Amino acid sequence: MIAIYPGSFDPITLGHLDLIQRGSRLFERVIVAVLRNPNKMPLFSVEQRLDQIRLSAQHLPNVEVASFDGLTVNYAQMRQAQVLIRGLRAVSDFEVELQMAHTNKTLSTQIETVFLATSNEYSFLSSSVVKEIARFGGSIDHLVPPHIALD
Numbered sequence: 001m002i003a004i005y006p007g008s009f010d011p012i013t014l015g016h017l018d019l020i021q022r023g024s025r026l027f028e029r030v031i032v033a034v035l036r037n038p039n040k041m042p043l044f045s046v047e048q049r050l051d052q053i054r055l056s057a058q059h060l061p062n063v064e065v066a067s068f069d070g071l072t073v074n075y076a077q078m079r080q081a082q083v084l085i086r087g088l089r090a091v092s093d094f095e096v097e098l099q100m101a102h103t104n105k106t107l108s109t110q111i112e113t114v115f116l117a118t119s120n121e122y123s124f125l126s127s128s129v130v131k132e133i134a135r136f137g138g139s140i141d142h143l144v145p146p147h148i149a150l151d
Contacts, residue, residue: 003027003083003114006072009034010042011148012053013130015122019087022116024060031079032057036069043131044151056145073107084113089123 003023009016009032023030034049044052046067057063068075076084084104086097094115101113118125130143141149 001027001083002029002031002079002081003085004031004033004072004076004079004081005085006033006035006068006075008037008040008042008127009049009053010040010044010127011049011130011144011151012056013122013125013127013144014142015087015089015118015125017056017145018119018122019085019116020057020063021060023085024062026114027062027083027085029062029064030060030085031064031066031081033072033075034065034067035072036067038069048151052145052148052151055147071107073104073111076111077108082110082112084111086113086115087118088115089118089125 005020005023007016020030020032032053034046034053036046050065050067053065057065072084086101088094088097097115104111104113125143130140134140
């Protein structure tokens, strides 16, 4: 079974990587799909994020990294994926993610959403938090892979 883990990953965090590793144990193949969102002003280009994720996940042979634009469900259908992986940190995530899962179900009844609860040590972590800490000169070494802290 093929699963898609979609997101902006700007940058990828240890929490994202934890979900990728766990997803790679659950599914035959996991495609980490970086959304090309024209409405966002990312810190890193799509190409940089793809490279960062590839390096972070190189030890996982069943993980592929790609980018897409448009609807996630359409991309999943194009890649013949049956599952979307979504991480949940808090109740507020659940409300947003459940609404998105229901919306996706109206677009394709063939795609299931699987929610993975974040590991406790990453329950507070987001790319936004990482960027905020870095912007003010704080250490992010414990939040992202080493090569991303350097970037």
